[in-house]
Amino acid sequence: MTELTRRAALAGVAATTLMPLSMTPARANAPQADKQAPSFYRYNVGTHQITVVCDGVTVVSRPDNYVANASKDEVSKVFADNYMPADKATQSYSPIVVNTGSKLVVIDTGLGPTNFEQSKGRVGQFQTNLAAAGIDRNSVDTVIISHFHGDHINGLLAADNKSAYPNAEIMVPSAEWKFWMDDGEMSKGTGNPILEGNFKNARRVFDALGRKVTQYDAGKEIAPGITSVASPGHTPGHTSYIVASGSDKLLVQVDITAGAAFLFVKNPDWQLLFDVDKPLAVQTRRKLYDMAIAEKMPIQAFHAGFPGHVRVEKDGNGYRWVPALWNTSL
Numbered sequence: 001m002t003e004l005t006r007r008a009a010l011a012g013v014a015a016t017t018l019m020p021l022s023m024t025p026a027r028a029n030a031p032q033a034d035k036q037a038p039s040f041y042r043y044n045v046g047t048h049q050i051t052v053v054c055d056g057v058t059v060v061s062r063p064d065n066y067v068a069n070a071s072k073d074e075v076s077k078v079f080a081d082n083y084m085p086a087d088k089a090t091q092s093y094s095p096i097v098v099n100t101g102s103k104l105v106v107i108d109t110g111l112g113p114t115n116f117e118q119s120k121g122r123v124g125q126f127q128t129n130l131a132a133a134g135i136d137r138n139s140v141d142t143v144i145i146s147h148f149h150g151d152h153i154n155g156l157l158a159a160d161n162k163s164a165y166p167n168a169e170i171m172v173p174s175a176e177w178k179f180w181m182d183d184g185e186m187s188k189g190t191g192n193p194i195l196e197g198n199f200k201n202a203r204r205v206f207d208a209l210g211r212k213v214t215q216y217d218a219g220k221e222i223a224p225g226i227t228s229v230a231s232p233g234h235t236p237g238h239t240s241y242i243v244a245s246g247s248d249k250l251l252v253q254v255d256i257t258a259g260a261a262f263l264f265v266k267n268p269d270w271q272l273l274f275d276v277d278k279p280l281a282v283q284t285r286r287k288l289y290d291m292a293i294a295e296k297m298p299i300q301a302f303h304a305g306f307p308g309h310v311r312v313e314k315d316g317n318g319y320r321w322v323p324a325l326w327n328t329s330l
C-alpha cells in the first residue's frame with residue numbers, strides 16, 4: 001500500500017467511526033422509476049404563451065433510401081457522429097399549444113392514441129402530456145394542421161375514434177386538402193406505398209371527423225397573431241407559421257426539416273424519402289432558414305428533439321441549430 005492510499009484508507013475508517021448513527025448513508029434499495037416526468041415546456045412570445053407538448057421519440061429501422069440523394073453510409077455516419085444508432089432513424093415529435101390570451105390554439109396533434117397503445121406509450125403522448133400540462137382538450141378553440149402526414153393529424157382523433165378536440169375548429173391548409181383529398185391525385189399515387197398510405201390515412205382521419213374542417217390559405221392571419229407561411233415541398237400544402245406578439249416573433253417551422261431533422265439542418269440539400277416534391281423541399285428549407293437568420297427569429301421545430309426551441313445559424317454550406325437555454329421560470 002502506498003502512503004497516499006494508506007492515509008486515505010485510515011481517513012475513511014476515521015470518518016466511519018466518527019459518523020453518528022443518524023447519518024448512516026441511505027441504502028440503495030429504493031425502487032427505480034420506470035417512466036419520465038410528463039414532457040411539456042413553456043415560454044412566452046410577447047404576450048402569447050407557447051407550451052411545447054412532447055408526443056414522444058421513436059428509434060426505427062431505416063430504409064436504405066431514407067435520404068434519396070445520399071448513400072446509406074453517408075447517412076449512417078451523421079447518425080453515429082451524433083451518438084445515435086447508425087443503422088436506425090431516431091425521430092422526435094413535438095406539437096405545440098399557443099395561448100394567444102383570447103384563444104387556445106393547438107398546432108398539430110402527434111401520432112395519436114392508436115400509436116400510443118401500439119408503442120406502449122413511447123409515442124402518441126400528446127394527449128396525456130397535454131392533460132399533465134393542465135390543458136383540457138375540451139377547452140381548445142382551434143386546431144391548426146400544418147400538413148397531412150400521420151404524425152401531425154392522427155392525434156385529431158381520441159381513442160374512441162371521435163374528435164379529440166370536440167369544441168375546436170379544425171383548420172387545414174387548402175392546398176393540402178386539395179391534394180390529399182382528391183381522388184385523381186390518389187390514383188396517381190397508386191404503386192407508391194408511402195403516398196398510398198398517406199392518402200388512405202388522411203381520409204381515415206378526416207372521414208371520422210365528418211370532413212368538418214375549415215380550409216385556410218397561406219399568407220393569412222389565421223388565429224390572433226398567427227400567420228400561415230407557405231412552405232411547400234415536404235407536402236404540396238405544407239405550412240409553417242409566424243407567431244407574433246408585440247416586437248417578438250417565432251417561426252414555427254414544422255417539417256422544413258423532417259424525420260431525423262438534424263440531418264437536413266447540416267445537409268440542407270439532402271432529400272428526405274418522405275418529401276413529396278424533393279427539390280422544392282430543399283428550396284423552401286433554405287429560403288425559410290435564410291429568412292429566420294436575416295430576421296434573427298427563433299424557431300420552434302417539430303422534429304428537433306424536446307423542446308425543439310432553437311435558433312438557426314449558417315454553418316459552411318449548411319446550417320446548425322443552437323438550442324435555447326432551458327428556462328425554469330416564465
Ligand SMILES: [Zn+2]
Binds near residue numbers: 149258303
Ligand atoms: Zn412530421
